Amino acid sequence: MTHEMTITKLTLWHIGLPMRFTFRTSQGTLSHRESLIVGVTTSSGYTGYGEVVAFTEPFYTAETLTKSKDILLTTWLPFFVGKTLSGPWAMYDLIRDMPNTAPDAVAMTAKTVDSASAPADEPLADTWRSHYPMAWAGLENALIHAYYGEQRLSTIGTLVLGEKHKAIESGVVLGDMPIPDLLKAVDAHVAKGCKRIKLKLKPGDAVARVATVRKAHPDIILAGDANCSFAIEQADEIIALNAYNLRSLEEPFRVKDASGNYKSAEVYRSLPQELRQAIKTPLCFDESVQSLAELKAMHATGWLDVLNIKVGRLGGLRETVRCLDYCRAHNIGFWIGSMVESGVSKYMHVQLATMADTWMAGDLSDMSRYFEKDIITTPIEFSKGCLAVDFRPGLGTDIDESVLNEYTVAKFVFE
Structure with a gap:
């Protein structure tokens, strides 16, 4: 009924x-x-x-x-x-x-x-x-x-099909900072049990940043995020990252037009296949894929290997579930991102990250890194790199009204 x-x-x-x-x-x-x-x-x-x-x-x-x-x-x-x-x-x-x-x-x-x-x-x-x-x-x-x-x-437990784990591993995102400070931050998070680090990268020092972290931590899962910052003419820097075994690299090339709109499929479709073959790092797409239609268009270019899943960017859970179904049907990797958001959105992503077939640990780390207090009652705080996940009714947690x-x-x- x-x-x-x-x-x-x-x-x-x-x-x-x-x-x-x-x-x-x-x-x-x-x-x-x-x-x-x-x-x-x-x-x-x-x-x-x-x-x-x-x-x-x-x-x-x-x-x-x-x-x-x-x-x-x-x-x-x-x-x-x-x-x-x-x-x-x-x-x-x-x-x-x-x-x-x-x-x-x-x-x-x-x-x-x-x-x-x-x-x-x-x-x-x-x-x-x-x-x-x-x-x-x-x-x-x-x-x-x-x-x-x-x-x-439970919303996620009901709508999102597939095997789920009872706990998730942390995934830390580190922003742009001087390389010595970056290495100290990586050291600290690895010491706390984190096994997956994502680095924000930009033209000029991307290879040096990745090389420094990889030398210090040869066994961690390391990923990069360029946020559409590289010109096509700077592709050699992207190719040079082949040597460092990145799990994925997000949004390498500039794809915005003068009005700020993404032209991702159009840009990538025009790139030479020789360049595609030269880049060995799996390429992940985030902000330039905002719907199932855009996912299909990017997949058709032959450049998309992995999708970063963010419910807000994709326009809600219905479109998110459709994108997950498409990824599974076409052997596209996917994993769970984050938006520097409150626990109202973050806890939903924590639950999604329990899916057993995700590409890697999500962009999910201690909320106390970002904010002194969260507005939900369930602490998003990892112990030795792990977090037990609850699937209570609805969102899965309550709001701290105060x-x-x-x-x-x-x-x-x-x-």
Whole structure:
């Protein structure tokens, strides 16, 4: 029998999380994490939570926190008040009746959304969703956690098929820093039991950074992330990384156009096959693959070996599950990433990282590295490099309301 869930209230918290250090990549820095938390309360009194993981500046994708907040407050949240979901993905049927109006802050963007840009069989509301995946993911995750949570079912445990482990290993991401400091940081994390390190890399010193770490730790699983920072003319640096047995290298080449939009499949399709054959390191894609359609397009170029899975970037759990199914069907490696996010999004990724067929440990390490306090009650803290994972109902953990309120910059309620 299909479960029905009626929505009585939607809440949006705009929060600010002070970070314990400045995180640097080739694309920018982050020292204070603003985020949006969506709460969906049902007629049973249960509340499901989701997080909008867009950044305040468009260094990762074109979607920013302001754009996400605008479309949620003006269109999506008020629309769902009083609606009833008769299945886990019923929200997709409902949005076909969503009014075709959008705030100027959303419409006037690099990815302009208008009736001409939408396919003939796709309502404009669906087009907005595809253009603002992180805003939609925050809402969809809250809806789906509420739907399964009030039935006392685990969302990830129910939706994501396949064998799962009861614990995960940590995977530390280290930002751009002087090489001596980098080596000290790697030493410290390996001493705590971490077996997988990912380095942020940029043109000029990428090989030196990898070589230094690999010499000091020949047996650890080592990965790299270039964040689309290398020009094609700098490919020799990428080829030189062949010698260091990287598990994968993310987003090596520049693929953004002048408007900040990713042209990944187009760029990689134009590259010579000789270059593809010269690069032996498995290539992983992250920010330039934001949907199943883009995954298929990149896979068709012959350059994609591995996919970094982030629910927010992919636009919610439905699209994430579709991408996982595609990867499994086509023997594409996948593993679980992270967005410097609160536990509302992070714990969902912790659960996903239990999948037995992941490519390597995810970008999941102690939350206390980033923030003094988290807004969930389940500590994400690894012991000797391992973390036991819970699959309680819904999200799998509870919200610490006192911390949530402490970090809240603004709060909006629709009921």
